[in-house]
Amino acid sequence: MQQTSNQYVQWFRQTSPYINSHRNKTIVVMLPGDCIEQDNFPNIINDLALLNGLGVKLVVVHGARTQIERALQSSKAQSQIYDGVRVTPRENLVDVMKAMGEARFAIEAAFSSGLPESPMYGAKIKVRSGNFVTAMPRGVIDGVDFQLTGKVRSVDSQAIKVLLDEHSLTLVSPLGYSLTGEAFNLSFADVAIHIATAIGADKLIAYNDDGPIIDNTDKQFRELTLLQCERFLLEQHHHNQSNTYFALRACYKACDGGVARAHVVSAQEDGALLKELYTRDGSGTMVYRDSYETIRRARIEDVVGILNLIEPLEQKGILVKRSRERLETEIGLFTVMEKDNLIVGCAALYPIDNAQAGELACVAIQKDYQGGGRAAKLLTHVERQASKLKMKKLYALTTQTAHWFIEQGFTETDADNLPGKRQLLYNLQRLSKVLVKELKN
Numbered sequence: 001m002q003q004t005s006n007q008y009v010q011w012f013r014q015t016s017p018y019i020n021s022h023r024n025k026t027i028v029v030m031l032p033g034d035c036i037e038q039d040n041f042p043n044i045i046n047d048l049a050l051l052n053g054l055g056v057k058l059v060v061v062h063g064a065r066t067q068i069e070r071a072l073q074s075s076k077a078q079s080q081i082y083d084g085v086r087v088t089p090r091e092n093l094v095d096v097m098k099a100m101g102e103a104r105f106a107i108e109a110a111f112s113s114g115l116p117e118s119p120m121y122g123a124k125i126k127v128r129s130g131n132f133v134t135a136m137p138r139g140v141i142d143g144v145d146f147q148l149t150g151k152v153r154s155v156d157s158q159a160i161k162v163l164l165d166e167h168s169l170t171l172v173s174p175l176g177y178s179l180t181g182e183a184f185n186l187s188f189a190d191v192a193i194h195i196a197t198a199i200g201a202d203k204l205i206a207y208n209d210d211g212p213i214i215d216n217t218d219k220q221f222r223e224l225t226l227l228q229c230e231r232f233l234l235e236q237h238h239h240n241q242s243n244t245y246f247a248l249r250a251c252y253k254a255c256d257g258g259v260a261r262a263h264v265v266s267a268q269e270d271g272a273l274l275k276e277l278y279t280r281d282g283s284g285t286m287v288y289r290d291s292y293e294t295i296r297r298a299r300i301e302d303v304v305g306i307l308n309l310i311e312p313l314e315q316k317g318i319l320v321k322r323s324r325e326r327l328e329t330e331i332g333l334f335t336v337m338e339k340d341n342l343i344v345g346c347a348a349l350y351p352i353d354n355a356q357a358g359e360l361a362c363v364a365i366q367k368d369y370q371g372g373g374r375a376a377k378l379l380t381h382v383e384r385q386a387s388k389l390k391m392k393k394l395y396a397l398t399t400q401t402a403h404w405f406i407e408q409g410f411t412e413t414d415a416d417n418l419p420g421k422r423q424l425l426y427n428l429q430r431l432s433k434v435l436v437k438e439l440k441n
C-alpha cells in the first residue's frame with residue numbers, strides 16, 4: 001500500500017513539467033461523431049475535463065457523420081460522399097442539423113455530469129457555443145454540385161478567445177452561416193483547422209479510431225516533421241481513405257497554417273490523450289512545424305560540423321578537448337541537432353559501468369541557437385536512447401554548467417559515487433561537478 005502511494009507521488013511529480021508547460025495553452029480538439037457512440041467516449045470526456053481543470057484552454061469541434069448517416073437512413077434519404085466530403089441537398093439539411101444537434105447534446109450532457117466518485121465530480125465545466133463560423137458554398141467541383149455543403153469563409157476568433165479567457169470550454173458544431181442567412185454543412189476537420197489557425201492555437205488534437213499511423217514495417221510513427229508528413233500523405237493519397245489518413249491530413253494542414261504541433265491520438269485507447277500530453281513517450285503521432293530542425297545520430301560527415309561547434313568551448317575550458325581522431329572513432333556515440341544542413345547542437349552518450357549507466361558528455365548548442373529549449377530536447381532524446389539500452393543512471397561531469405543539469409532533473413553527487421572504471425579516469429585537475437539522474441526503463 002505504502003509502495004503504491006509512493007509510486008503515485010513519483011508519477012504525479014513526473015507529470016508536473018508537462019502540467020506547467022500546457023497550462024494556459026490553447027488546444028483545438030477534433031472529435032469525430034462515431035467516437036461519441038463508443039465505449040471510450042466517457043473516458044475522452046473525463047480526460048478533456050481534466051485538461052480544462054489543469055488550465056488548458058479547449059475548443060472541441062465535433063463531427064456527426066455517423067449521426068447524419070442514421071438520420072438520412074431513417075428518412076430514407078440518399079447519402080452522397082465525394083472525395084471524403086458529403087453532398088448536402090436542401091431536402092437533407094433538416095436531417096443534417098438534427099444529427100448535429102444529437103451529437104452536440106450528447107457531448108454537452110457528458111460534460112455536465114458530476115456524480116460523486118466519478119472523475120467529473122466537482123469539474124463544473126462551462127460549455128459554450130455560438131455562431132463563430134461564417135460559411136460560403138463549396139460550389140461545383142469536378143462536376144459535382146455540393147449544394148448546401150459549404151466551406152469556412154471566416155472565423156470570429158475574438159469571440160472564441162473571450163470564452164477561452166473566461167475558462168469556458170468552447171464546443172463547435174460543423175455548421176456555418178452565410179451572409180445571406182443560410183446554414184451550411186461543413187467538414188468538421190475544415191472547421192477545426194480554420195479555428196486553430198485563426199485563434200493561434202498551440203496544438204490541434206485529432207481523435208482517430210482507425211488505428212495508429214504506421215510505416216511500411218508496421219512500426220508506429222511517433223513524430224513526423226511537416227515535410228515527412230507531406231511525403232507520407234502523398235504516398236498514401238491514392239489508396240488510403242481511412243479516418244487515420246484524414247486525421248493526419250488535418251494535422252498537416254493545421255501545422256502548415258501555423259499551428260506548432262498537431263497530434264493524432266487513439267479514440268479507443270483509454271487515456272490516450274493524457275499519455276500523449278503528459279508523458280515523455282506519448283501514445284500517438286505528432287506532426288510538428290520546425291521541420292528543418294532534426295535530432296539524429298551523428299554520421300562521420302558530421303565531424304567537421306561538431307568540431308566547429310565544440311572547439312571554441314574547448315578553448316574556453318568549458319568542454320574537454322577531443323582530437324579529430326577521437327571524434328571520428330567515437331562518432332557513433334554522438335547525437336546531433338541539424339538545422340538547414342548545419343549542426344547546431346550535439347551531445348554524446350558514453351556507456352560506463354558495463355553499460356549499466358551512461359555518461360552524457362559534450363552537450364553543446366551553437367551560440368545563436370541557445371535559449372530555445374534545444375539542449376533540453378537533445379537531452380530528452382539521449383535519455384530515451386539510454387533507457388532503450390537499459391541504462392539505469394545517467395551521469396554528467398561539468399565545470400560550468402551544473403545548474404543547467406540540475407534544472408533538467410540531475411542531482412549533484414560525489415565523484416566517489418562514479419562507477420569504478422570511470423572514477424579512475426576522473427580528472428582531478430578539472431574539479432568537475434558530478435551529476436546524476438535516475439532513468440526509467
Ligand SMILES: CC(C)(COP(=O)(O)OP(=O)(O)OC[C@H]1O[C@@H](n2cnc3c(N)ncnc32)[C@H](O)[C@@H]1OP(=O)(O)O)[C@@H](O)C(=O)NCCC(=O)NCCS
Pocket residue numbers: 313318360361362363364365366369370371372373374375376377397398400401402403404
Ligand atoms: C548549456 C547549453 C547546452 C544550453 O543550451 P540551450 O539550448 O540554450 O538550453 P535550453 O534552452 O534548454 O536552456 C536554456 C537555459 O539554461 C540556462 N543556462 C545556459 N547555460 C547555463 C549554465 N552554464 N549554467 C546554468 N544555466 C545555464 C540559460 O540561462 C537558460 O535559462 P533561462 O531559460 O531561464 O534563460 C548551452 O548554453 C551551451 O552550449 N553551453 C556551452 C556548453 C556547455 O556548457 N555544455 C555543458 C557541459 S557538457
